[in-house]
Amino acid sequence: MSEINLKFDHQLPTCKEVMSHICDNLGEELDSPKCIEIKNHLENCDNCKHYFNSVEKTIEFYKKYNVELPKDAHERLLDLLGLKE
């Protein structure tokens, strides 16, 4: 159990704790009974919902930003490795 979860045993999480939890787990453990307060908080707090969405979008942006290997770079690589046909 993480430190942040321990805090929730006796008190409801603050927005800052929820945001910190989002950055730790990104929803991975939100089904865990220990994190039920997080889930409830997220359902009822627009700010934290926006925060959660923006962290998810941050990752999506970097996932979708890909570059293709240029053909000449491929040729130079095979040449360098002595594998050119």
Next chain:
Amino acid sequence: MEETKLIELAQNGDRKALTELVKLYEQTVFNFSYKICRNKDKAEHTMQETFLSMVKHLNQFSGQSKLSTWLYRVVSNHCLMLARSEKSNGFTSFEDDDAVIDEKEIADWKVSPDQITENNELKNILDEAIKKLPADYRIVFLLRDVEGLSTEETAKIVELSIPAVKSRLHRARAFLRNELNQIFSEGINP
């Protein structure tokens, strides 16, 4: 042909099998190198160094881990060396966890990740934001969140403990989100 068979053949000097292995991974290696370096020339240089290492050390590859995991480690090490040699990281200190959670400026982002493919301005924004991250944080974020490796695999590649990986990931996510939020919440429509 299966990868393990290709590796076995390449280890026994089969050039065709070696070429196949290079072709199998060159796109992944180049793309991952670019994501760390954010520069095409540096990404090509790192890709070349990575495959030179692969050719040189292929006989030592036991097959106990995946070849892709091994290549990610080599790329990461080359990129870290490059970043250290440049010594130009003007990044923020991440010693204090509280410094990276910004609870004051929460706005709903209207911009969609689907816009990235055609939008160079958006690409520049993403490049500039991630370049501010220290290279070791950048690599953890990219391996875990972008390439989709597990925390355990990421820890092995960067030779850090699992708590250290989680800590870097937490800070990297919060930092990047804050950097992008400054732009995306100001009404700029990339």
